Amino acid sequence: MIGVVIPAHDEEERLDACLASVLRASRHPALGGEPVRVMVVLDDCSDGSARVAWEWGVRILCVEARNVGWARAVGSEWLLSNGARWLAHTDADTQVHPDWLAVQLALRADAVCGVVEVDDWSVHATRVRQRYEAAYVDADGHSHIHGANLGVSAAAYARAGGFPALAAHEDVALVRALERTGADIAWSARCRVRTSSRKDARARGGFGDYLCGLAADPS
Template sequence: MIAAIVPAHNEERLIGPCLQALQSAARHPGLAGEAVAIVVALDRCSDATAAVCRRFGVHVVRVEAGCVGVARAVASEHALSLGARWIGCTDADSRVPADWLWRQVACEAGAFCGVVSVDDWLDYAPSVRQQFLLGERAQDGHPHVHGANMGFSAAAYRDSGGFLPLATGEDVALIDAIQRSGARVARLAAPQVVTSARRHARASHGFSDFLKRLERSIGDAPASSGLAVCATGTKPAGAC
């Protein structure tokens, strides 16, 4: 069995398209009918996110952590309890392509790291988009780690110790741990995941804050920096 996990905090507006895309990926012919479980970790949700999940008939686990690292860990453990051999990881404001799960499994690695694209640049200046495209190297062997587009085998996840309870950087920490365990990490240009450029961040120092820092580095807006943790571990606010 294969699983896809999604952490969500008050995502009633965007999680529908996310789940629709995941269900399409679950039906890809390359998977040859293998069962796919979609697991959403509802983290302190006070809106209708749960109702949207019920309409799609996906697995739901509830978390009261306010921490994306904890949410991903709880969702991953639930997926493992269902018997998942591979877990794809994305975000509630993102949409995966139809071949997303199939290509991840087909890479035959301990983990997969993909790249992201943005289709709703909102009020960001063209210079921000251009700078992002320069940095987001969409080629095999790229250095990026995005929680919106990654995956890992059950064995690699267990051997690495799993997601740490970090408010940010839990994705990078997991991939680093998987590499240290000796498993191969496939860093591929495809499949790409479409994600949001929304300004209101759900996770502190995540992709939304990264884009705002990029904007400040180009213009003259005031900059900020810091560290973000839930329990243990830190990640520089400038990391992405």
């Protein structure tokens, strides 16, 4: 079984599109009909995120940690305990490409770090996009780590010790732990997602804050 973990804190507006894309990817013919279980970890939600998840028929865990690392970890552990051989991670404000899961498995690595596309630059000044694109390597062999686009085998995840309970950069911490264990990591531009350019970032220090930081940089 393939498991997908999606942490969410008050993501009612964006979760519907995310789940539609993940479930579409779960039906890709290259998966050969292998079951895909989607776990939404609702972290201290006070909006309608739970309703959206129920309407899609996915599994739900509720926590009150306000900690994305903890949310990813508990979702991962549930899926592993129920037979997942592969864990794919994305975010509730992200839409994955139709071949997202198929590409991760086709790369035959212990872990896959994919790339992100920004869904809408109109909320940011032109210089933000220019600075972002000047620094971002959208090609195989990149060095980007995104919790919104990360896959790892069950065995490699266990050897690395799983996600730490960090409020930000939990994805970087896991990948660094994977590297220390000697895991084979594919840094692939074939594995793609589109993520929000939001200014109201849910995780301090995450991707949304990075974009806002580009706007605030006077250089």
